[in-house]
Amino acid sequence: MHLLLWGVMVLTTASALQSRPHPGVTGQRLVIGLVLAGCLLSLAVAALARGTGKSEAATAAPPLILGVGGNVLALLQSNSMMMVPVATAVAMLFARLRPRLAVLLAAPLTVAIAVIAACVSPSHNATENAGACALLCAVLGAACVFARQARLRHDHTELLLAELEDSREAQTRAAAVAERTRIARELHDILAQSLSALSVQLEGARKLAERGTVDPALHQLIVRSGELTREGLGDARRAVAALRGDEVPMADQLTTLAGRCRRDLALPITLSVAGQPRGLTPEANLALYRGTQEALTNAARYAAGSPTTVLLRYTPQAVTLTISDHGRAVGADHNGTETGAPVPPVEAWTGGGNGLRGMRERIERAGGRIHAGPTEQGWTVEMEIPA
Template sequence: MIVGGGLRRATRRGVRLLRADDPETGWLVRIVLSALLLWAWLYLTPPGAEVRPVLAAALACWVVFLLTDSRWPRLARGALALVTLSAATVAGVPDDASALIFVYAGLFTFVLLPRMPMAAILALTGAVIAVLTIVLWFSGRGPTAMLTQPVLIAVLVLFSLHRREYRLRAEQTALLLEQTSRTQQAQARAAALDERTRIARELHDVLAHSLGALGVQLAVAEAQLGEQGDVVGATERIRRARRLANDGLAEARAAVAALRTDVPPLPRALGDLVAGFRTDHAATITLRTEGTPRDLPSGAEVSLLRTVREALTNAARHAPGAPVSVALDYRGPRTRLIVENPAPDPAGTRPGPGGHGLTGARERIALVGGTLEAGVVDGAWRVTAEVPS
């Protein structure tokens, strides 16, 4: 059982190595080529003294190439070039195929080596063709052999170059896909961090404003009860504190909802917001969109939504029952949002700074590069917000 388990582990390891190996220049191909060269030298080489020593030297250069390829690539390339050239010098011997096997194996491996300069490939190919042509001419092999062998060498090199180019493109494509994937992951992380920062800012604004105002109202109510005995005034402060608590709870729920769902397109989100206010406050609110809607940064859309919510809340508080109009304008270079309702004091003509809620809205709009103005214009209270598109 121990022997069987060890055999299975060795088999699995061999399969993993085989799958990870390069199918053209890996260790398996080199083992096969080494066996082929050794077989050619032992059984195909004619007994002539001028061939066997040269091919033996070529075989030794092949061994040097195998041993030095990973650590000394320049030495390995030189040894492989010597394999090809030395075999080409004896390729003209009649009835001898072993030298050509050395030439083809060495040249094929040389061309397919990773990061092999094109100049070195062309130089070795030209040298092999020249040496092979001279050797065949001196051997009297005739014009057919002198033409056929260089053509075969050229075809082998062209095929190998084609495979090399295909492999390089495949590697570049894989590298590009990996870089693209890393870039997308980095962008996704940056977007997630930006969204978390925005949500954290929204929650901070809601809690800081609501709890701070709530604390002030309760402190005043406590002073009115304890020091002045003003039950009526304290009751009014408590009612105001309860309204602040309800408003803060609604704002907090809206901010938390943004963590769970994506922000819908701005026109649809405004429609949902206006519909909710119509139902909750029994108010007449009109909404119109002008121009072609376009996508805005999420921070800008959320800031505009918060501005509309604050403006509608103020309208319901200071001018209950009065009609309100909301206009979203995409026609200019900047997206503009206008909320307008009849002013409680139509005589005022100078825009006022607004309350704490509008101050927070103005700060949020400024964070996304926009502006917000609020005040009385032509007898109506108007809130105008603009953000870059």
């Protein structure tokens, strides 16, 4: 439609300039010039218009000006080509307005151009010219009505398809939530209850050990086993909460994890949070927590006693968690014993790679990315979840 409007503009200009009287600055020629300018301006406005949020009055104004101008030019210049801008105006009305309103506005324009064609034509073919003008307007109007209805049906079909896709996605999400809830229930019934029972048994063993005379090392082992069982129970409950979609603040989880690593792994950890904390999805929470757990475990294993920093950073674009250590001392083995041979921290990660692989898979399933590699002082793991 827009390309055709530019073509009508060129055709109208050429026809007006070739017909007599020519546009001018006095009398009837001035009227022709002003009317031609109005036609060209309305065509340009209609050709450049792209928005669909205009009122009906603003939408109807350009074709009405074009139709009236075309009728005036047809009357003053007696040119059969002037039916083209009038027919174009009728087509624009039917293409952009409601059918009833379009008929109400297009009917006077069609009747006017038919009467003018009959008046300015020779008497022997006046009826034919009038009928041709009316027929052209009717055909273009009907074509635009059909095109508009086809476009509306196409838009309605696309809307229905989008709603169907959304419905399918909602059903898929609902099925996934139901499956996760079932898995969480099974985990709670089996793993969590088993760990709870084990914790009770170990607590009873501890009390019996305190009453009797047992090796202090055995007593300490029983106490530590109970603590590990309770921590495992907490991890199981955390996994169940993630499956059920419960939200647990990330900073609180990291604080607890850092305290456990300081106590159990003798790892000097500095935890800091930057930015405004916000909630994450359960999958992202669990992925970041497990990734941090794996990174700290490896830091304690391969860089024992190394100062380690954990930085949780919130930005508008993402949530980033960085774990950095300073590496094992030069010439120390995995137990921290001096061997006299430098061993770079990267060598500690050249095993099967299951830890890194599992971290990467968890983060990628949550829609994030992970980077792990050596630095000048040690090793850094960076996990990022987009906002």
